[in-house]
Amino acid sequence: MRIVIVGGGVMGCATALELARRGVRDIIVLERAVPGAEASSAAAGILAAQIESRDEEELARFVVARDAYGDWATSLREATGIDIAHRRSGVLSIARTPAELEAAQHDVALQQARGLRAEIVDGAHARTIERELCDGIAGAAYYPDEAQVDPPQLLRALVVAATNAGVVMRGGTTVATLLTEGGRCVGVSLAPKEITRADAVILAAGSWSSLVPGVPDDMPRVRPIRGQLVMLEERPPRASTILFEGHSYVVPRGDGRVICGSTMEDVGHRREVTAAGVQSILGAAIALMPRLGEAELVRSWCNFRPSVAGAPLVGASPLPGLFLATGHHRNGILLAKVTADAVADAIMGARPPS
Ligand SMILES: Cc1cc2nc3c(=O)[nH]c(=O)nc-3n(C[C@H](O)[C@H](O)[C@H](O)COP(=O)(O)OP(=O)(O)OC[C@H]3O[C@@H](n4cnc5c(N)ncnc54)[C@H](O)[C@@H]3O)c2cc1C
Incomplete structure (x- = not known):
């Protein structure tokens, strides 16, 4: 099973790592610059679940996301030796x-x-x-x-952990368009003429997500x-x-x-x-x-x-074969691990690992 991820920010890297940990063998992250080049390394790194939530449903989700960080920080340190500076500073x-x-x-x-x-x-x-x-x-x-983490350290840890787990990180690689055949997303094309076919494509291009050609028109705009x-x-x-x-x-x-x-x-x-x-x-x-x-x-x-009207775009999309991990606005660092879990669940629910 080949999975191609468009974008090497916190969403792309965390989802790649989660899929690799669940046994998926052929995962490629395509990043036009270097992994962590954009919002994910620029963030303040606040895990502000109680401050940032706007309603009770969001509060419950955000608190679960914040409280997942302790174990995640430990597992990333064990896998890479990198400390993401997770601190419950209040x-x-x-x-x-x-x-x-x-x-x-x-x-x-x-x-x-x-x-x-x-x-x-x-x-x-x-x-x-x-x-x-x-x-x-x-x-x-x-x-x-x-709590808080240090975002550049988080991105370094994710890239090292994912690479050690077998994920291929291709920097300097711009996805020119999503490839669609018979109403299904079947891969991506790269400039100038390379085509990469995939069983599933994950759109994790942050605030550029709606600018990737081939993205369905009925997807909310980022x-x-x-x-x-x-x-x-x-x-x-x-x-x-x-x-x-x-x-x-x-x-x-x-x-x-x-x-x-x-x-x-x-x-x-x-x-x-x-x-x-x-x-x-x-x-x-x-x-x-x-x-x-x-x-x-x-x-x-x-x-x-990457801002959308309403909740972030996570999981299956209107286009079969295309999955979403984008639109997390002010809280993408907070929501990274739970998003990676949800996208991996959506993909693994659709196909067994191979
Ligand atoms: C100033 C600021 C402060 C913030 N503070 C916090 C905070 O304290 N706590 C918190 O939880 N969140 C915070 N955030 C929000 C958080 O940074 C984002 O929600 C999160 O980083 C989004 O991650 P991402 O992976 O979706 O996007 P990005 O990190 O932007 O990654 C998207 C990647 O896709 C790549 N890409 C785009 N198009 C293509 C293409 N066609 N082909 C290949 N690659 C492509 C880009 O180069 C980029 O590296 C902050 C954001 C900002 C800007």
């Missing part, structure tokens, strides 16, 4: 005003009713959790089980939403807890690096870090942690969240 979601605190109380009560750890803390208590937090807040919601990030370095490291305020966040890695984000911009695939983007990110970060004003600005970058 999140403080800041409320500046009484109205924001009331909304936070509502969220916390809902999550406590679902048996999840969450509590409302006042400003003084919040500063015992994160001593670098600013003064003058109304309070915060504290989610001690929220659109890029640009996000910019800034990395600071504080010496010595002081901050330890992830802070959230609206779409702004501060993610201390624990070793002095602090990732500050982010913007949400509907500007197509314009690969630009902008003055206004960096200004808004740093303004929010320094307002949350005033001492970050003294930290070194190490670098800034941007990339594109």
Whole structure:
């Protein structure tokens, strides 16, 4: 059984590894640049299940995804020696005003009713959790089980583990079109004239997924939403807890690096870090942690969240032979392992391994 995967981001690599671990022998990941070149290595790496979920169904799914990471990190370290820096660093979601605190109380009560750890803390208590937090807040919601990983390390570990398990990673290889015969996807063609036939094709091309020629018209469109990030370095490291305020966040890695984000911009695939983007990110970060004003600005970058209206596109597609692992928007790192499992289930349910 040959499986071809279009795109070597976290979705393509995690799904390839999962299929290899289940005994599939002939798996090829086709990546136009290098594996992990795009959103997956650019992400902040927050596993924000409780903060990011928009309804109860999503909350349940996201918490399962977050809690799967501990075992996954261990198995990746055992297979590769690479530490993906999985840490349960907790999140403080800041409320500046009484109205924001009331909304936070509502969220916390809902999550406590679902048996999840969450509590409302006042400003003084919040500063015992994160001593670098600013003064003058109304309070915060504290989610001690929220976690983080280091995305570039995750991608390195996935590529090494998948390669060791027999997956062929072909970088510098652009898929020119999906091949369809008799109403079924039967492979892909590569520029200039090479054809690779497959029993199943997995579309994992991130925010470029809808641009791959041959993708069914009735598949929901995946659109890029640009996000910019800034990395600071504080010496010595002081901050330890992830802070959230609206779409702004501060993610201390624990070793002095602090990732500050982010913007949400509907500007197509314009690969630009902008003055206004960096200004808004740093303004929010320094307002949350005033001492970050003294930290070194190490670098800034941007990339594109693969965004769809509604839930991510995972599993069988309208075109037989084509499976989907895309459209994870702000939460693709969080959802990588559970997506790989679901796509492998969908493919193995369709055919036994060989
Ligand atoms: C600024 C920012 C911060 C983020 N922070 C977080 C976070 O804290 N937590 C979280 O869970 N998620 C976060 N995300 C979201 C997460 O990064 C994405 O949802 C996830 O990485 C998407 O993975 P992917 O594999 O679908 O896409 P990508 O990583 O973009 O991979 C797609 C790959 O397909 C390749 N490709 C495209 N077209 C072709 C073709 N025709 N042929 C061959 N290859 C092709 C591309 O080169 C690319 O490498 C963030 C995203 C951004 C931009």
